[in-house]
Amino acid sequence: MTADYDAWDGTDPLTALLDASRHYAIHVRLLIDQLAEARLGADDVGRVEDAMCEVAEAAALAVAVTMGLRRHVRREVCPHYNLLTDAEWAPARDGALARGRAYGCELQPGHPGLHTAQFQESPVTRRGEWLRWGRAAGGEAVRELVDLPYCSALWRGADPRGLDDETCGLPAEHVGAHAVNNWLGEIPPGENAVTSQ
Numbered sequence: 527m528t529a530d531y532d533a534w535d536g537t538d539p540l541t542a543l544l545d546a547s548r549h550y551a552i553h554v555r556l557l558i559d560q561l562a563e564a565r566l567g568a569d570d571v572g573r574v575e576d577a578m579c580e581v582a583e584a585a586a587l588a589v590a591v592t593m594g595l596r597r598h599v600r601r602e603v604c605p606h607y608n609l610l611t612d613a614e615w616a617p618a619r620d621g622a623l624a625r626g627r628a629y630g631c632e633l634q635p636g637h638p639g640l641h642t643a644q645f646q647e648s649p650v651t652r653r654g655e656w657l658r659w660g661r662a663a664g665g666e667a668v669r670e671l672v673d674l675p676y677c678s679a680l681w682r683g684a685d686p687r688g689l690d691d692e693t694c695g696l697p698a699e700h701v702g703a704h705a706v707n708n709w710l711g712e713i714p715p716g717e718n719a720v721t722s723q
């Protein structure tokens with residue numbers, strides 16, 4: 527995502543994003559009738575596909591870091607998800623978890639407050655590292671990386687020795703139900719109840 531960063535002229539990034547988006551939309555609309563009639567050769571198909579994927583990925587990244595993304599998922603899962611930028615991931619790269627392609631909110635669907643997804647666990651403190659995003663009470667966008675202990679709720683499995691007990695995988699004091707015993711319905715022993723993506 528840092529490609530051509532040197533070409534950025536220092537305009538405030540939000541204005542630059544809005545300008546770039548407007549210019550792109552105008553250019554494509556001006557071309558659209560000719561594009562519809564264009565006959566693409568075999569090489570052209572690949573070139574167009576590569577270029578459009580690049581545009582789509584850049585657009586998704588812009589939406590992710592400003593407002594967060596949303597997708598169609600089964601009803602038991604909050605549909606909001608997000609991405610980490612390279613700069614956000616860099617300090618976390620030595621932890622136990624590999625970088626995810628995307629991070630789905632792990633809270634109960636319909637929850638109030640910020641969406642929350644774990645992206646790392648500190649090898650030193652054993653606390654989770656979480657990306658939180660959404661709207662503050664005043665409507666402004668929030669995006670933050672926070673270090674939080676885990677929720678201590680425990681779901682007891684069928685094994686009397688506790689071998690299949692599960693702890694809630696969410697951060698302490700999370701909103702909504704615990705991720706181990708109710709909002710996903712009855713969780714059979716041994717099944718992972720946490721919906722990390």
Ligand SMILES: [Zn+2]
Nearest residue numbers: 604606631641
């Ligand atoms: Zn959510």
Ligand SMILES: [Zn+2]
Nearest residue numbers: 677679694704
């Ligand atoms: Zn919990």
